[in-house]
Amino acid sequence: MSLIARARKVVTGDPTAPSAPGVRPVPFWSLRPRSDRESGDAIASNFLLHWFPAKVSKSSLDWNYSFWLGTITAALFLLLTLSGLPLLFLYVPSVERAYQSVKDIEFVISFGSWIRTVHRISAHLMVVTVFLHLVRVFLTGAYKNGAGRGQRREWNWVIGVVLLLLTLFLSFTGYLLPWDQLAFWAVTVGTNIAASVPFIGPEMRELLIGGRTIEQATLIRFYVLHVFFLPLGVGVLFAYHMWRVRKDGGLAKSDREATLETPRAVAPGKTKTYTLLGVARGTAPAVRASTVEAPDLTVNAVPDLLRRAWIVTLGTIALVSIASVFIASPLEEPANALVTPNPAKAPWYFLWLQEIVTITTVKIGSFTVNGAFVGGVILPGLLVGLLTFWPWIDRSPLAAAGRWFPQSRRTQNIVFLVIVVAILVLTFIGTFMRGPYWQIFWPWETWPAIPSRI
Amino acid sequence: MSEKTDSKVDRRHFLFKLGTGAGIAGIATQGVASLRSLVPNVSYDAPTTVKLGVPSDFPDGLKFLPDERLFVFREGNTFHAISAVCTHLGCTVRAEALSNPQVEPVGGANMRLTHRFMCPCHGSRYKGEGTNESGPAPKPLAWFRLSLSPDDGQLIVDLADEVDHSFRFTI
Numbered sequence: 001m002s003l004i005a006r007a008r009k010v011v012t013g014d015p016t017a018p019s020a021p022g023v024r025p026v027p028f029w030s031l032r033p034r035s036d037r038e039s040g041d042a043i044a045s046n047f048l049l050h051w052f053p054a055k056v057s058k059s060s061l062d063w064n065y066s067f068w069l070g071t072i073t074a075a076l077f078l079l080l081t082l083s084g085l086p087l088l089f090l091y092v093p094s095v096e097r098a099y100q101s102v103k104d105i106e107f108v109i110s111f112g113s114w115i116r117t118v119h120r121i122s123a124h125l126m127v128v129t130v131f132l133h134l135v136r137v138f139l140t141g142a143y144k145n146g147a148g149r150g151q152r153r154e155w156n157w158v159i160g161v162v163l164l165l166l167t168l169f170l171s172f173t174g175y176l177l178p179w180d181q182l183a184f185w186a187v188t189v190g191t192n193i194a195a196s197v198p199f200i201g202p203e204m205r206e207l208l209i210g211g212r213t214i215e216q217a218t219l220i221r222f223y224v225l226h227v228f229f230l231p232l233g234v235g236v237l238f239a240y241h242m243w244r245v246r247k248d249g250g251l252a253k254s255d256r257e258a259t260l261e262t263p264r265a266v267a268p269g270k271t272k273t274y275t276l277l278g279v280a281r282g283t284a285p286a287v288r289a290s291t292v293e294a295p296d297l298t299v300n301a302v303p304d305l306l307r308r309a310w311i312v313t314l315g316t317i318a319l320v321s322i323a324s325v326f327i328a329s330p331l332e333e334p335a336n337a338l339v340t341p342n343p344a345k346a347p348w349y350f351l352w353l354q355e356i357v358t359i360t361t362v363k364i365g366s367f368t369v370n371g372a373f374v375g376g377v378i379l380p381g382l383l384v385g386l387l388t389f390w391p392w393i394d395r396s397p398l399a400a401a402g403r404w405f406p407q408s409r410r411t412q413n414i415v416f417l418v419i420v421v422a423i424l425v426l427t428f429i430g431t432f433m434r435g436p437y438w439q440i441f442w443p444w445e446t447w448p449a450i451p452s453r454i
Numbered sequence: 455m456s457e458k459t460d461s462k463v464d465r466r467h468f469l470f471k472l473g474t475g476a477g478i479a480g481i482a483t484q485g486v487a488s489l490r491s492l493v494p495n496v497s498y499d500a501p502t503t504v505k506l507g508v509p510s511d512f513p514d515g516l517k518f519l520p521d522e523r524l525f526v527f528r529e530g531n532t533f534h535a536i537s538a539v540c541t542h543l544g545c546t547v548r549a550e551a552l553s554n555p556q557v558e559p560v561g562g563a564n565m566r567l568t569h570r571f572m573c574p575c576h577g578s579r580y581k582g583e584g585t586n587e588s589g590p591a592p593k594p595l596a597w598f599r600l601s602l603s604p605d606d607g608q609l610i611v612d613l614a615d616e617v618d619h620s621f622r623f624t625i
Contacts, residue, residue, distance in 0.1 A: 185545065189575055192543040207492065212499050221492075338520035340546040342574035357543070358576040361590040371576075371590035372543050438577030438589075 052301040053246060057254030061299070061308055065140070065253055065404075068312045069133035074242075075316035076126040077234065083119040084227070091177065093223040095216045098179040099334045106331055117324040123171050125320065127349045130167045134160060134387075138416055141409055143391040144401035145248075146255035153252065154391035156244040159237055161388050166234050168349065173226035175347050179219065184335035185344040187214055187222075193357065193376035201373075214337070256402035257297060342436045351430030352423045353380060358438060383419070502614040509533070509602075509609055509625055516549060516569055524598070524611060525549060529566060533623045535611050536584045537596040538571075545575035547595070552582070561620030571595065583619060597621055 033039035059065065090109060092101040105112040137143060143157035172190060176183045191214070195205035210217025249255050299305070332341075346354045356375030361368065386393075400406040405413060435441040436448065504522055511517075512528045519526060523538040523546050538546050549569040557566050560583040567582025578589030585594045599615040600623040602608070 185575070188545065189543045196543075206494075210492070211494055211497060215498070217494065338523070338546070340548075340574050342548065344545055344575045354576065358590050361542070361592050368592040370542065370592040437572045437574055 049302060051242065051246070052305055053250070054301055055298045056250060056301050056305050057257055058297055058299045058304075059257065060251040060254040061305060062253075063308075066251060067132070067136060068308070069129050069136055071309055071312045072316050073126055073129045073133055074238065075313040076122045076129060076320070077238065078313075079122045079317055079320055080119060080126065081231065083115050083122065084231075086115050087119060088227060093177070093220055095179060095219055095335075098177065098219060102178040102180075102331060106329065113329070114324050117327055117329045118320055120329045121324055121327060122320055123174060124348075126167055127171055130164050134164055135416075135420060138390070139413055140252065140404055141394070141396065141401040141406065142252035144252060144394070144396075144398060146252070146398065146401065148249045148255060151248045151255075152244065153248050156241060156248065157391050158388055159241050159244070161384065163234060163237050163241065165384070166230055166237070170226060170230045170234065171349065172347060173222040173230065176219065176222045177226065178331060179335045180332040181335060181339075181341050182330070182332045182345075184214060184337065185340055186346050186350075187218070189344065189346055189354070190350070191218075193353075193372050196370050196372035197377050198373070252402035254402075256399075343434055343438055345430065345434070348427060348431050352426035355426040355430045503610060503612050505603055505606075505608040505610055507608055509607075512609070518549060520546075522611060522613065524613075525569075525571075526600075526609070526611075531624050533600050533609065533625070534621060535598045535600050536571075537598060537613075539596070540573040540575065540578055540591060541586065541593045541595065542573065542576055542578050542589070542591045545573050547571040547573045547578070547580065556582075558583070561618060563620070563622070599623075 033042055090101060090105050092098060105116050143153050145151040145153050176187045191205050191209055194208060195201040197204060206212060210221050345351060353376060356379060357371045360375035361371035362374060394412060396409045400408045432443040433440055441447060506519060512526055514528050517526045525536045525538055527534050540547050549571055551569055555566055555568040557564050565583060569582050571580040576590050578591035579587045580595050581587050596616045597619060599612045599617050601610045603610050
């Protein structure tokens with residue numbers, strides 16, 4: 001049949017058109033299918049159903065196993081992309097006009113303040129949920145491979161670490177854009193940390209900010225990174241991240257069932273394997289028919305998985321949208337290179353680093369190492385390096401994967417939690433307990449009055 | 455015949471390699487050019503040699519110049535200038551007047567230290583002559599060379615020319 005004839009049959013929905021797998025009589029699938037054929041088409045042509053497998057393990061959908069943190073993160077990224085679009089039209093990336101344009105968004109443009117707040121809270125929440133997602137995956141050992149062939153969970157973990165760094169950098173570059181005091185000094189501190197790397201540091205800083213001082217070149221660089229390169233990177237890696245989850249046979253918990261479940265007497269069935277259109281070599285992780293067919297262990301992705309994914313996505317969008325009505329986004333005085341605010345604080349998710357750079361200047365004899373290098377480069381570098389390679393260091397048995405607090409991973413989970421708590425405590429101190437000249441105050445203490453100049 | 459076929463295959467192979475190589479070279483050159491364009495050739499930063507005003511503009515004691523991020527000290531006819539850029543992460547330090555100024559030897563000569571400096575970012579503290587006392591600052595605040603402009607008699611600071619603590623500029 002010629003292409004045109006086939007297209008005509010598809011468009012007109014001619015019922016006499018020959019039916020064959022993959023040939024659909026109507027161009028769009030229907031929400032109210034009138035026949036088995038139409039409901040079949042609705043499934044075959046629904047993008048989400050290409051994303052999800054046909055059947056998923058029931059327990060991997062548990063609210064209190066994964067807390068759906070990855071899905072929440074994805075919903076927040078969607079929300080950030082959507083709320084970023086109008087801002088893209090309204091914001092002007094120039095040092096003369098950036099502040100004024102943000103002020104206009106905040107006070108002049110209809111719903112501008114709400115859109116900006118949606119963008120801002122989503123960004124902050126995304127940092128939180130990405131971090132919590134990482135904590136969950138670590139504590140449940142979900143980067144461990146089961147018995148399935150072709151599993152590369154450890155690499156998906158590495159992608160996840162990169163996504164965390166990209167998220168932080170996305171948030172940090174967005175921080176500068178309002179060009180207010182908060183932005184200017186946070187970026188001063190942040191880029192000087194980069195400059196503290198021996199030998200190449202100053203050049204790195206110069207390349208990052210496009211000169212020796214934070215000026216127009218810095219703003220445009222951060223802007224382009226924020227609206228193009230970093231979201232693109234997150235988008236591509238996110239897609240790969242999701243694809244890998246599917247290819248690795250779902251969450252580690254379902255894998256656990258497939259490998260550890262004692263074989264039960266079921267009617268002899270075929271072992272199901274799924275190939276991905278020849279993209280993948282060999283077969284995807286073999287799902288044993290005994291578990292995949294066991295009705296008490298698996299459910300259909302539609303509607304069970306889809307329903308929960310929708311609840312989480314729509315719930316996130318609803319919560320953020322409603323909260324944004326009541327929360328105002330701050331805008332400080334315009335950036336002033338001449339006056340450092342007292343105290344000058346980095347964004348909250350970097351405050352634990354700011355605490356560390358404050359206390360890690362070390363003197364070895366007459367030789368002094370800048371705390372910015374120890375606390376701002378070496379220590380976070382070590383932490384990220386350890387995180388990245390942890391799946392290869394973790395030697396715990398397979399049975400430890402896919403559940404919370406297994407005995408065999410107790411020590412590493414405790415060490416990990418201690419580091420997490422230390423980061424949280426330092427963040428708390430930096431946020432609530434640092435006053436003028438970075439001195440310690442209790443949260444309820446009032447700060448002494450400091451003259452604003454000199 | 456076979457010789458001819460061979461040479462044909464060779465030529466095709468050669469052209470394939472040439473094309474691929476040229477493609478890679480072209481893309482690489484364009485990539486390098488694109489990245490190089492991001493390294494500035496001209497700095498529009500403020501000049502490092504700045505006129506600060508005639509000496510009589512400066513009171514005895516300390517004057518803070520926010521544009522240059524500089525403290526200029528005057529004791530009679532003697533001047534010296536200390537940077538206000540914290541050596542830790544580049545915030546602007548603030549001067550705090552001491553209630554009881556002390557006289558201490560600085561760079562071989564006694565100096566009346568009227569202030570101390572504190573950084574709002576990470577709490578570094580410096581003594582009146584710029585020595586780092588506490589906090590994360592790894593080294594003392596910089597001292598810069600002062601001179602007089604020959605044309606109009608203004609005080610000039612060279613922010614690229616660091617001097618040691620024995621430097622005094624007397625007019």
